[in-house]
Amino acid sequence: AQTVTQSQPEMSVQEAETVTLSCTYDTSESNYYLFWYKQPPSRQMILVIRQEAYKQQNATENRFSVNFQKAAKSFSLKISDSQLGDTAMYFCAFMTAGGATNKLIFGTGTLLAVQP
Amino acid sequence: DAEITQSPRHKITETGRQVTLACHQTWNHNNMFWYRQDLGHGLRLIHYSYGVQDTNKGEVSDGYSVSRSNTEDLPLTLESAASSQTSVYFCASSESRWMSGGYTFGSGTRLTVV
Secondary structure (H helix, E strand, O other): OOEEEEEEEEEEEEOOOOEEEEOOOOOOOOEEEEEEEEEEOOOEEEEEEEEEEOOOOOOOOOOEEEEOOOOOOOOEEEEEEHHHHHEEEEEEEEOOOOOOOOOOOOOOEEEEEEEE | OOOOEOOOOEEEEEOOOOOHHHEEEEOEEEEEEEEEEEEOOOOEEEEEEEOOEEEEEOOOOOOOOEOOOOOOOOEEOOOEEEEEEEEEEEEEEEEOOOOOOEEEEEEOOEEEEH
C-alpha cells in the first residue's frame, strides 16, 4: 500500500524568505502523480502544484516549486518570497497513474505560519 | 460556474442519531469522494464512487454509507453517530478515474457528535 509522510507538523518563516516543506512517499508503482494542496483558514482545499513521476523536470508554479527525487521517493515544496497569504496547512498527496483508481492518498500535513 | 457544494457547513448531533451530509456537484464529474480530516491524520478516504450506482469503501468506511443515484450527488450517511466521528468532512470530485488533474473539493462540513 502507498503511504505519504510529512515529518514536519509545523513550520514558521519570515515574510519574503524561502521555506521548504518535506514529503516522502512509499510505493512500488513506477508511474504516479504527486500533488501539493494548500488549506488556508477558510478550510478550502487548493491545488498548488502537480508533478508527473515520469517527468524528470521539476514542476513550477510562480513562487512554488518542487524538488522531485524519484529514487529517494522525496517530493519537497519550496515557497519563495513567502507572503502572509501563504499561511496555511499544506498537504502532500499521491495518486497511482494508469490503474484506473484515481484515489488521492494524503500525508498528515504541515502547518506553515508566515510571520510579518 | 460549475461548483461542488457541501451542506450543512456546521452540524452538531447527538450520539446514536443518524446523520446525512450532502454533497452536490455541477461539474458533471463521474468520480466523487468523501474524506474526513483529523489532526495528525490528514485526510482519510471514507467512500468513493466512479459513477451512478457505483460505490466503494475507503480506508475508514466503518459506520458510514453512501449511495449514488445520479451524477450530481453523493450523500454521506452516518448510521449511528459516535463521538469518534467528530471531524471535518470533505467531498471531492474528479472527471475520470484515468485522469490525474487532481480533485475539486467542497468547502467541508464540520460535524460535532455530543
